[in-house]
Amino acid sequence: MTDPRRPGGPTTPTGVTGPTPGISQGAAPPPSVVPTSEPADAWDAPAPSSRGLLELDRRRYWSGAAVTVVVCAVLGLAASVVFDSAFDVGLLGPSRLVPDAPGLAWALTGALFALLAAVVLQLLVRVVPRPRMFFGWLVALVTVILAALAFTGTGDAASAVVTALVWVVVGVAVSAMLTGVLGRTLVRSAGPTR
Incomplete structure (x- = not known):
């Protein structure tokens, strides 16, 4: 007879209590193993053809750019x-x-860097499967x-260190802002109609 409230476990036919073979005391049964995958960013994941393709909302993208x-x-x-x-x-x-206006030269350089990065990112969205990864590396x-x-x-x-620091800050700003813009401007198209 089995008494589940008894601390020693189920009673054996001889009246001696003890653990049941094959079942560890106090352990929950093993959970079923279900393969899971980490959620990918919507614009990094390949889009199934039945749900449509990911496309760039160009007007919003270039506003952000x-x-x-x-x-x-x-x-x-x-x-x-x-x-x-x-x-x-x-x-x-x-x-x-x-030469006469170093502030203007740096402003033009920062703007040109961001503009070229925006063009490259739009191109990457069209031709590579994971544009954010390639863009980040570039x-x-x-x-x-x-x-x-x-x-x-x-x-x-001192000038070399400060200049390098400015380039790093500009690079981080360009990468962070454009990937943020891209995350908000990719839309799923309706896909092919049948």
């Missing part, structure tokens, strides 16, 4: 004003574009190259 270009231009201008004017540490590099590599170029000139070390 335009704001990103403006923010990066202001970021370049702010970096020039802060370091060139306030701290008297000359930034290296793009000031050669407009922006990171270009940022590292631009930051490293600051150390190749004959300028002083």
